[in-house]
Amino acid sequence: MDAAPFLSEIAEGPEGGRAWWLRARDSTRLRIASWPASPGGKGTILMFPGRTEYIEKYGRLARDMATRGYGMVAVDWRGQGLADRPAHRRDMGHVVSFDEYREDVEAVRAALEKLNPPKPWFLIAHSMGGAIGLRALYDGLPVAGVIFSAPMWGIRMSGFLKAISGVVMGLSKSLGLDTSFAPTTGPAAPMEFADNPLTNDREMFDYMEGQVARHPELALGGPSIRWVNAALKETETLMAMDPPDLPMLVLLGTDERIVESSAILARAATWPGCKLHKVERGRHEVLMESPDMREPLLDLIDTWCDEVMTVQAKTG
Structure with a gap:
């Protein structure tokens, strides 16, 4: 594991953060970083980010969890952050299959063996990371429990897109459109705060947007049609599987507009060992909301x- 750039000036995380390069089995270069636990801490949070995200975006969350006794390890998935990007267009989210992310997790697990962060490990998996994380649980990721934040267990589409998606996605490969931006998406562009789907908090919004403004290499635009095809296939497969035998806490904002809330509500209601917590007025980034919304959630996670x-101690 060779040292990798770590943009501590924009992360605003706890002291001692470091980053390394990893290689997946297919030689794709990934990036992993860790913030150490406090002396006498409780364990380590594994952070699986969502689509478009990167390690430094979770610096403040790492700081918040450090005050509660947890270190954090986060990853740049292929195609985003400072990890290797698609050869045809670096600002497009693209994979042929979600099995590629399974290779990323495999590389992360190998790195964890070397880094050996304090146990127990808990997973926080956000949005797309919620699909990757759920698959990782089936693959044996060794965590004591998992916190899903607005997990991507279904793809939110307008009525029109849902009506045509089967035709468009089915023909995309034969028409040579697999590496085109998915309908209604496009290149990376700055977001306006007014009516943004991520957070109600202007200061946190400026923190996230400011990171990309200072480091445009972190920016990512919309997904490819192939990525959407792969995501639809993966979420359908995951939702048909029996629930993992593991404690799960699901956080979902009542003003969610990016992932499919109905899929999350349906799964959480039928999975033993799963606790659903709705965040009133919360948008997609419930862990990046205003302090009056975020602090109770962090305390909830800590208590949970x-x-x-x-x-687990009582049951052996």
Whole structure:
């Protein structure tokens, strides 16, 4: 594992953050970073980011969790952050299959063996990371429990797109459109705060947008048609599987506009060991909302992790 750039000036995380390069089996270069746990801490959070995201975006969350006794390890998935980007267009989210992300997780697990962060490990998986993380649980990711934040267990589309998606996605390969931007998406562009789907908090919005403004190499635009095809296939497969035998806490904002809330509500209601917490007025980034919304959630996560460990200690 060779040292990789770590943009601490925009992360605003706890002291001691470091980053390294990883290689997936197909030689794709990824990036992993860790913020150390406090002395006598409780364990480590594994952070699986969503689409378009990057390690430094979770610097403040790492700081918040450090005050509660947890270190953090985060990753740049292929195609985003400072990891290798698609050869045909670096600002397009693109994979042929979500199995590529499974290779990324495999590389992360190998890195964890070397880094050996303090246990127990808990996973926080956001948006697309929620699909990658759920698959990782089936693949044996060794965590004590998982917190899903607005997990991508279904793709939100307008009525029109849903009506035509089967035809468009089915013909995309034969028409040579697999590496075209998906309908209604396009190149990376700055977002306006007014009616943004991510957060109600202007200061947190400026923190996220300011990171990309200072480091445009982190920016990512819309997904390719092939990526959407792969995501639809993966979410359909995952939702048909039996629930993982693991404690799960699901956080979902009542003003969610990016992932399919109905899929999340349906799965959380039918999975034993799954606790759903709705965040009133919360948008997609519930862990990046205003302090009055974020702090209770962080306390909830801390308490929930304590409860999980207490139960597991009693049951052996």
